[in-house]
Amino acid sequence: MDAKKIVEKLESIGKDIVKQLELNQNPYLEIPERSLDNVYFDKETGLIKLGSKKQKRYYLNLSQAKKFMQTLLVASKIKWLLEEDKPSLSIRQLYYLLKHTIPGSKENTFDTQDETDPIVEDVEVMLDVLRENLRLIATPNGVLAGDLIVEDKTGDILDYTKMGSAGGAIPPIVEDEYFHIKEINVEYVLVIEKYAVWNVLNQQKFWKKNNCLIITGKGQPARAERRLIHRLAYEYNLPVYVFTDMDPWGYYIYSVYKQGSINLAFFSEKAGTPKAKFLGFQTADVKEFDMPQSSFIKMKDIDYKRIKEMKKYAWFQNKEWQKELTNLEKFGHKIEQDALVSKSIEFTAETYLPTKIENKMFLP
Amino acid sequence: MDAKKIVEKLESIGKDIVKQLELNQNPYLEIPERSLDNVYFDKETGLIKLGSKKQKRYYLNLSQAKKFMQTLLVASKIKWLLEEDKPSLSIRQLYYLLKHTIPGSKENTFDTQDETDPIVEDVEVMLDVLRENLRLIATPNGVLAGDLIVEDKTGDILDYTKMGSAGGAIPPIVEDEYFHIKEINVEYVLVIEKYAVWNVLNQQKFWKKNNCLIITGKGQPARAERRLIHRLAYEYNLPVYVFTDMDPWGYYIYSVYKQGSINLAFFSEKAGTPKAKFLGFQTADVKEFDMPQSSFIKMKDIDYKRIKEMKKYAWFQNKEWQKELTNLEKFGHKIEQDALVSKSIEFTAETYLPTKIENKMFLP
Amino acid sequence: MSALDVTQKAIALSNEQREISVAEFFEKNRHLLGYNTLQKALLTVVREAVDNALDACESADILPDIYVEVQDLGEQTYKVIVEDNGPGIKKENVPYVFGKLLFGSKFMKLMQTRGQQGIGISGAVLYAQLTTGKPAKIYSKIGDGKVYVVELAIDIEKNQPDILSEDVLDGHGHGIRIELILKGKYVRGKQSILEYLKETAIMNPHAEIRLVEPDGNMIRFERAVNELPVKPKEIKPHPHGIELGVLMRMLSNSSSRTLLSFLMNEFSRVGKKSALDIIAKAGLEANAKPSSLTRLEAEKLLKAMHKALLPAPPTDCLSPVGKEAIIQGLKKELLPEFTAAVSRKPKVYRGFPFLVEVGLAYGGNIKQENAKLYRYANKVPLLYEQGACALTKAFLEVDWRRYGLKKASNGFPEAPLIVSVHFASVWVPYTSESKEAISSYDDIIKEVKLALQDAARELQKYLSKLHKASYSKERKSKFERYAVEIVEALSILSNESKEKIQDLMTRLLKTHIKDYKEEIEKLQDKDYLSAVKQNDTPLSNQEDSNDHHSTQASGQKKDDFEEEIDALIEDVKKRKELNLLDYAK
């Protein structure tokens, strides 16, 4: 949705409230609920989605009055930012922009950012757009390399085959308006959990030899990385393979790329990549690639606890993952993707990844 | 120092030990001490430095034997990596490369990365080179923009005026061998604590209008950012201005850029930038720029404690900083650099930074 | 050793054996009576005398007036004087009451009194004598116009009074005065005489108590209730609480001619039907002579007695303080903003009736951060061994968070709260003879917890109401305050003029918001609030208050009231932050 449409939508919300006032009714805003009981896992699309429940937020209600006011403040400020074509801001900056002392009192409009953040999410779901469309950013961490040419909002042309040792930084907003993909010539997207592993592959020009994009979110991915992978997967119909540590945290990161997280159900619809496949590292690889004992890390109580929890997640409700989680539990050890260097420094690029990809040794 | 010289130096260390063995003496390695009592603040250079104390690490000593062996393992593996021109690795990858079960026992060469890390530092100080010269990397986080053209080790030419919304990612190794600066046309380097603030300045092309480089390390800087700024400051003789939050943490980040940290005294000599100046945000700015009360954040006990500690640091032993720290203590509130948007979104780029830089309103 | 040697040895050793006097025993074991330290010893002496004085007054239906004086004679030596307006003791008995251990009227009686053991006051005399060698001086007036004055010591080996001098003078009124000189240490604060008397005054609001401290300072605890508590009656043992040994003794000593009359006359709650039932179940004859029963028959009888369905023992042997008096006591000494009291029905443990009472005082002049617990056994404050006491255990077992209070690090609620717990029984199971802690029997803990929970519920209701009332005031101003911001934002959002939106908002507020005062009315029936309204003593007496309200004209009453309410709300808010969990949730 472009800025103009969003502005119109915001205006109509304002007009609705004025209408309520004209009827001398207690005015309210209607907001899709983001609470856990309005979140469900949609098996068909493989995505975590928001349900249809809505909540009403009234002005003349002691516990809702302040939030009602705050919602109007956020919505009107966003409208103003878009109309004035201001630069994109972080939600912390938005908070400072909105925070002030209410005239005739000692009370602030907002006391901490904890008060603006959920209201920004409310506005997102009210408008059914991502905050990136509202030009609000989160700090991205990721880098990528591969045969991709992009025209940036600034007009710069970015060629991701020529980004040197560092790779190309992922910008905070990857919507088409900001990050217009002009050319893309790859067969698949390889998402790598850790920077160090990505770095070795980049130095070995893995992306060139294997005609792919290599992306890392440096651990738990930020919004921009997830949204970009979603766009590559669906707008350019590319397969996505995710390569993480063999541990509950790595598997969880895969699930974040794939289905999103419960807390951001609304965002997941637009940034999850259900078609992503899990490449590894997985328990079957331990024998297959004869990993040395010294690469095993004993699991701790917290790991076992995590596995137990994850076994219950809706999106791990399939034979393959239940088996994998059980196997990990039984094996009792974790293995990091970095540990593949103990075979040899070239092992990941020359043996492990090609074997896995050629033979489609994936988990769903 | 290039790879060949490092290899030679490593070989001579090996030969020394063989000589000791030939004399049937208990062999040892001599390593500059990195303990706190061998670290001092050199007022002349304004840098934290290592003293001249050395420790001997013996083979035939029950408590040193394992470390002696481990040091030889690390040194020999580094020699091999350089000789074979292998890709640069993270120290975690190095750890996996070195970790294995000692033949005929159940003991591992290394049990955790906590055992390799200090030995890598030992090898650094023995050779008097940075780990980046040994092709060992830490994950960088920073991005930069401005009139700078670099030839990467890959052969790519990187133009930092054309890096779009994301800016150019800082690579893990910024030594000349990897990151050769071909052209640079700026008047100063502006180092910004937070990405969100850097992002707004980048969108406003602040670097173009003010003919400078803008860099952010996204909070506490990683090694590569600090080393790059050091190079820009001394190899290209550029002024460096650091712009952080007005709080103990922000001031500490400034001191890390400027003098380095105690734990990495050896690295500081090569990555600290004593000539850097503190641009703000500082207590005098509160009145000067009429900051609204709503931008004040009440300090907590831990902040006061931090200030007390920092007042004792050698590198804050000057009138200006003692006064600044006292003022902050008295003021009792912190202000984030993000909070400048509460004046207006353009205020930072159009009023605050130009005023401060034109009038040289810096702290040493 | 040869057999003969052993025999001689045995005889020699046996010849050394002799009877030991109980006074000798306690001379050597004085810590058992509460004379461990100088500080505690001085307190124990005062306690024994005051407890006796209160018991004596009550047993003769006299409202107690008690005078206590402690004089510092130097070198850790003190003179203690305790005087009461009780009935006095007849001349012949005075030496025994004060000069012989284990002499008293209350020992075997099943009736709630303060002293029980017949050791208390004579133990004090013994301690004084041991530490300073000085005799006790006693004045006794029984209202016959005479004063009997006696100086006496205890002959320890014989456990008999040793009269050093005696005289009979003229004198009005009645009562006892005792003077003792002893080693001790006078302190203030915790576990002091002052604290003991203050806590006594709280649980005995019918008593007037004066204390003259060593520095000449006089403290007066005024009488707040002009009626004596219900007088305890002596009861007979209850069949459920009897043991075989006691039963056999009762059987052989009985003057009843038949087993039937034995059961009906010498036990409580046994009517003819129950008695016949017991005898039948025991397989005995109703007209058997009690003293003729064999041990086996006595055992059968006991079993039948234990199994018989009988009413609980009569509870008139207990003398509860009562809800009203508990509240009066708390109010007069503490000036709290809220009080609650619970007086539980008597329960039975081991055949002995006991009852638990709880008083609770909150806020007002009570300012300390964490709750305090005042423990009482038969109206006597317990100052030592708080940790070992069943009352404390029960207090800590209550989940105070359920009643809206936070828990402090010592496990007590974090609130300006004083809780008094009174355990009354004909038989108090102290953990030791120093009578400082009650043994942790499950039945007792359970009963105390129930009483505490009842009182806590009252407190919770009060706090919750107070909290709600404070909301009403906030409402209106909150809506008005936010209106300013809403007008501005809504104008941008809707592209409508600020003026238009302002008018619509003003109309909305006028028609939709009730006046908060209506809701505040709800609180007015509360004691504390009406005190505020009338500018009553409890509030104007508050510490550090400048009391300026009371000087204003009565025409301004309403404004005063509003100001008070504001102050109250402010106070509640602050306290909420400090002490209370959020009720709103």
Place this chain on the structure above:
Amino acid sequence: MSALDVTQKAIALSNEQREISVAEFFEKNRHLLGYNTLQKALLTVVREAVDNALDACESADILPDIYVEVQDLGEQTYKVIVEDNGPGIKKENVPYVFGKLLFGSKFMKLMQTRGQQGIGISGAVLYAQLTTGKPAKIYSKIGDGKVYVVELAIDIEKNQPDILSEDVLDGHGHGIRIELILKGKYVRGKQSILEYLKETAIMNPHAEIRLVEPDGNMIRFERAVNELPVKPKEIKPHPHGIELGVLMRMLSNSSSRTLLSFLMNEFSRVGKKSALDIIAKAGLEANAKPSSLTRLEAEKLLKAMHKALLPAPPTDCLSPVGKEAIIQGLKKELLPEFTAAVSRKPKVYRGFPFLVEVGLAYGGNIKQENAKLYRYANKVPLLYEQGACALTKAFLEVDWRRYGLKKASNGFPEAPLIVSVHFASVWVPYTSESKEAISSYDDIIKEVKLALQDAARELQKYLSKLHKASYSKERKSKFERYAVEIVEALSILSNESKEKIQDLMTRLLKTHIKDYKEEIEKLQDKDYLSAVKQNDTPLSNQEDSNDHHSTQASGQKKDDFEEEIDALIEDVKKRKELNLLDYAK
């Protein structure tokens, strides 16, 4: 109420006052004697009888043989039989010793004994009588070929024995047998009769004790020491420990004709010179008649006595167990790998001598994770109220980490350790009459801490030596193990051939490393290690051991030894991980 009414009331009330028998007192306050619960009551009865038996044997120089039997009669009723080989009690005294409270030979004597109060065994008879109505049955033989058998009860109101039957039969030997039937509860584990007897056996290794449990199971605690402990002597009071009241009593009762002889005869450690000195300082006359002194003069005398420089009281009134016997006791019951004992010199508190002994047993058959503390007062184990006891406080105040032990969550050291602390005195300051905890006087805590620290230092030395020895073995293999890696790495680093470096390394190791066995020798003088070497009982008796070593030929002795050493080292390592701080640091 009119004055007349009050007077009548006073007389009426006074008329109710009467003397209370001490038996009545304790009937009502039996918890003071240790009869709080059924479990504790049964234990208390056995304790009182066994303590008396041990005292009786020792006072007649007889090595004690004690037989204890507990029969379960159903319905929580038990028959307890305790029999000893002591001197017996002469016929005339038996009823009083067992049937009258506060009757005994030991009460005022300044001499260390187990029982002291003259209440113990008659209290047990009282309890039995109260709960089951059954009389006590006592057999007494004083070695004259007769047995006096008596069945008796206590007349509670009179505190006098009530003889139900008596007889004199023929019988050999000497001793006492008592049979009681009482309500109780037999348990095993903590605070059980078995635990009490085991702990008794540890601190009384000269006694042979047998227990027959209700299930017929017989447990025997064997005698390990054939000598009786030093017999305590009765002493006179020491001038530093006397109080005014007692002094005045002594003065008026004295048969000495002059003050000088009074001081010299009736106090310990007062010679002529000291006596004259005291009298002079008090400003009195040496030939004054003691009973003629006024209270004021007595006060002056007391001050002078307190200030006089005198030797500490004689310590032969105390009967220490002794270092050797403590160790024997620990070894025989616990089979530890290391023991240490400390017997401190007597100290004086309040003029009463006392001494502290500590035994410490570590490892071996002691397997539990956290240390245990066995407390003793005059050789009697204290099983209850551990937390309230001075011995426990002192134990917790020791910083065990300084001696190489970790602290467990209960504040005790985390180690397979049993520590026994024995407090011996002519006067044990129990916190209550149930004699379960010692009062926390500073002087006592200080002395116990010093003793514990002495013993802990011994333990620390042992652990440290053991630890060092275990290093030696590791050394060689460690250097050899790392050599493999070093050859490889050094070859890459120096560009020299692996073979060359391998040879150099082999030479280095051969010339530089001592054999570990040499260092292990240091340990061989330790008791435990020699036990290992000789394949002695302590080790082969270990739980779950298959004891296969003892079946091997003696030619393999050395291999056995090495294996044992390996096992030991393994054990030490494991324990180090679990329990000990690192000595290497």
